[in-house]
Amino acid sequence: MVLALVEHDGGAVDDISLEALTLARDVAAGADEALEVIAFGPEAEGVAEEVGAYGADVVNAVDHDALDAYAPEAYARAVIQCAEATGTEAIVAPGTDRGAETLAHAAAKLDVSMAAEVIDVEVGDTYEITRQRWGGTLTEHAELDAETNLLTVAANEISASAAGGEPADVSAFAPDLEDDDTRVQLTEVEESDVEGVPLAEARVVVSGGRGTDGDFSEIESLAGDIPNAAVGSSRAAVNEGWRPHDDQIGQTGNKIAPEIYIPCGISGAVQHMVGCKGAENVLAVNTDPEAAIIQKADYAVIADLHEVLPAVEEELESRGHA
Incomplete structure (x- = not known):
């Protein structure tokens, strides 16, 4: 199974996550595996229809009182536990600050490599990846070969495309967290006072x-x-x-x-x-x-x-x- 981490705002999946989901769908097809999603936040189940249209079969909606706010180590532990529970061979995350930080913590906990800024994957005996280095000025070809392959997708490099699937099933996932997992967490969001289009x-x-x-x-x-x-x-x-x-x-x-x-x-x-x-x-x-x-x-x-x-x-x- 291939697991895609998606970020959302009130159940609306952000564009970079849709790009990651598109690549994750291709990885799942190449590996002949199912595609599932993991999403955080009280409105995580709201992504079911959108991610289903992109080929995901299941939304693993993380359910834990300590995870109402972003906490990178806790997110990473939850992603790992979900991957273990579902028999995941690859985890694909968007190339955002949170996506990269979550997978970096997951890689450290699993003691495996993480490939960042990926733009293409060929699945065979190993994962043949193409990724950007040095801010996109260099393209690198490399191999990932781990029990669980971790990669983030370079932002704005993959065209998000729906596959026309049915809404994904929703499954509540309750991770087993440790006290230290929430020692670093988001406590406040300060909105920009700049008006207009982001x-x-x-x-x-x-x-x-x-x-x-x-x-x-x-x-x-x-x-x-x-x-x-x-x-x-x-x-x-x-x-x-x-x-x-x-x-x-x-x-x-x-x-x-x-x-x-x-x-x-x-x-x-x-x-x-x-x-x-x-x-x-x-x-x-x-x-x-x-x-x-x-x-x-x-x-x-x-x-x-x-x-x-x-x-x-x-x-x-x-x-x-x-």
């Missing part, structure tokens, strides 16, 4: 870097006129104190996958490109024709962003799109 969900992202000289007014104005658009920034802009860390795109910030990404006054360092490599199209605005981001963009405008963006906004308005 970067990870935006269809259009307009961002700025050092070339803005701290003036994001045109960037904010353009993003505000485009439906489902968000403002982003480079690490340099965050370091200068011009934008909050929530806006940062890159290896140590947000990973985005919009239909179009418009970086303005951003040089295009490798770390930044890691965060936006999921974009379908990149339109770079920069005064330097030799900037790295110009070489990596699908389209480029070599000009001052403070002149270009108002012109773009004016054109959108003339066409009735703003």
Whole structure:
């Protein structure tokens, strides 16, 4: 059996978990095994219909008073116990902070290797995996060969696709936890005071870097006129104190996958490109024709962003799109 860890918000499975579930379904098919899901939280059973559409037969809804809040060691122990109870040969998790942390703890407890940022799996005598390294700048081919193979799926690299299955059966799973398992746990969630579309969900992202000289007014104005658009920034802009860390795109910030990404006054360092490599199209605005981001963009405008963006906004308005 193959077990997929899914994250959800009130029973609605998040996009990266659906990507992980899609790969887990392929792994299960290659191994000729059933696919089941493990989900945490009081509304875990609510994922049954959605994960069933992606091929899962059963939702193992974790039921434990100590797990109303996220606790990485407790999550890991619950995942291990569920895997043992169901005879799991592989555990697939989304490439999120929680997914990676949970499987890292599970790997330590099981004393096995964990493969992170996986984008493809060929199942045979061993698991032949393809995964990203160094923020996606390097692709590695490796083998996993353990009694229980653990892997996380690289975000925004696999197209989530439903299989049209019936709603999954729900089975309550009560793990046997130890006191130390909850010594580290989530105690409070502080909501961002930034309004608008979250970067990870935006269809259009307009961002700025050092070339803005701290003036994001045109960037904010353009993003505000485009439906489902968000403002982003480079690490340099965050370091200068011009934008909050929530806006940062890159290896140590947000990973985005919009239909179009418009970086303005951003040089295009490798770390930044890691965060936006999921974009379908990149339109770079920069005064330097030799900037790295110009070489990596699908389209480029070599000009001052403070002149270009108002012109773009004016054109959108003339066409009735703003």
